[in-house]
Amino acid sequence: MEESSKIKRATYHLYTFMISKLVASFGAQVYTFAISFYILQATGSATSFATNLICNILPKTLAAPFIGVITDRYSRKMIVITSQIATTLAIAGLLIFTLISGLSIPAIYITTCILSLTSMFSGIAFSSSITGLIDKDRIQKAMALNQMSISFAAIGSPAVGGLLYGTVSIPVFLVMYIVASIIAVILESTMNFRLFTTAQKARVEASEKETMWQSIKAGIGYLRLQPIIMIMLWISLLINFLFGAFEVGYSYILIEKLNVESQHFGMTQGAFSLGMLLMSIYFSTRKEVQFPLLVSKRGILALGIIMGGIALPLLLSMSYWIQFSYYAALMFCFGSMIIVVNTPLQVMLQKTIEDEFKGRVFSIIETMAMALIPLGMVIYGILYDIFPGQWVLLLSASMLVTVVLIMARPSVIRKAHPEVDVKTRESVA
Template structure:
């Protein structure tokens, strides 16, 4: 058997294992967050407590992604991947024992939710920064696409399966099942075969001077700043991060104006809105599946700019049913088609960003860069939703899609101008390899 065939078998095995592991992890986290929200509403009847469950799920990721990135660059990513999944299983099993022995309490619920979000943050960053250590360069797009598929399936099926389990399974048993599922994911991570880490990466350790906490924090700060400066020195990497930041900001408007326009302005039913919203996930899943089989994109930058331009036009088109008279069924079909295409285009944008960053970033900085990207993307979305929500109270709703679309066009134009000044990914990668020898 030749070397290429061996590498292909290795890649296929790793891709299958991490796809199953990521899918189980995403389903477990998504189901738990959904079920816990329902139990909180049933237990307290408080919308504020329900909102707190969402915050507990989001805040650790925003705050800890940079720290997770530093850890991913300073220790074995394989150990971090396995450890974060094993920790998720332990959190669920301890929550099960606590609930079974002492009954359900808000302290148990919120503590388990926060800890699960912490584990998920470390798992996500370690997995994102490990793809180049799991597959060959020509399979990066396929691996990234399947990674996106697992996320999409988890987000789609999580609430559905969670709703079924909520109706038939007691919460303590749900915790037990979830813990067992995370153990399966841990075994998938354990079975992954990583390429040997580079000498530079394997010798880097996060240490504390004299064993003190102050020394540890100083070491962490220096490591983070080093990674941040590395990202800023590259026109391509920093341009991609800024572009992802602003894309998430303007896309967040969709979560605000779409339900308002459909339910309040057009008076469509909640069931019709649910169907329209589901088309976004369907489009993302469809495009992810297509890219997992398609030949790797030859010019990711060109695909990225094309995708952003189309997405800008789609956002602008969201205002048409408010400016032109549509029949009720016409508006429903219009938004269904539009959201399906939006889902397709979002993946058409995301995959080039991921592939370019995977190929461009030096291995010893990959965790920190993806941690920074994760934090910036996660933090801007809630802020965007708040701002666009305030806009809905001040101006007619049809202006919001127009503002969002025009803003994205401006970002695309500025981003394209900046990225074209950067070396191509292959050139950057080659120069980095030469400098590290």
């Protein structure tokens, strides 16, 4: 295929990828919104709600290493399409069951487990295919557009879900998700996942001679030879644990301690998604970040400061509207910084990891990113019950900043980006 026609095809992939992600994410989030409300209204139990969250996190955390091997061994396009079809069938099954027997909590749990696995298969296969779908010069744009579609869905789905919930039945939400999923399947089937991939067949044949366990060990062995990626993994593991202070504390402080009204609380959450959206648009239009690890380090330090800032209204007396405005601005900055941290690192990983190991490496990253989240939530839930919220937040924010300053110290940055020193000397000269 000629280079110009490849670039045209890549442009098609760029926007088809974004639209399919937008449609699928929107359908999934409207469904999640409706189901979450249904569980809370039907049972009035936080435990039932938490069980559904566990059904979402646990299956993909346990299955991630095996999903990575399957993604590296078989056609990524077929995995993406099969996953999306399985999603459609799972929701269709829940719809049929609901129409015949009525919606039940166990049926929701089973469906959530299936959707957890299908979303993990689709997500890792797509992440592993970016360099095959898009030319290298536009990988940052692809990652930013992907994040834009997720942000659009995050902003729009609660509004649509809130508007429809109570006026239409749960089967209508299920039908909406089925339609969205079918559109995603159609769009994904038109994409060439090997447009920029070479020697795929030889690699697949070599990997098929390995057992599943040998393939997982090979992926871990490859990762050990990438010291910068290993440092990034340990930083992400510790950060996600410490972010439990934010995940648990933000809602607890605003709703329980400061008595912020539900609609205003929702608006601060909307500001978070808006920050993500606008920063994603910025990254989709600017040239590629030159020193991704350095940029991400600064972004994480800013996140630590913002996290500590959540405690400020507990330490200082503020009027209700100043509190609300302060938290809206804080969450806007928080959403923006999440993109500043994630996008450059995603581009760096896409360009650094060899194609035959991408599925396994991305699955290990996913596993490590999620591994300590449930533990963090449990521990911080207990800490907020025992200690004043402001001190839990400030201590966690201080630990976050300290972890990043130690693990992403200047010598590590120079190892990842040797040209940083050259740039510094040039600027001094």
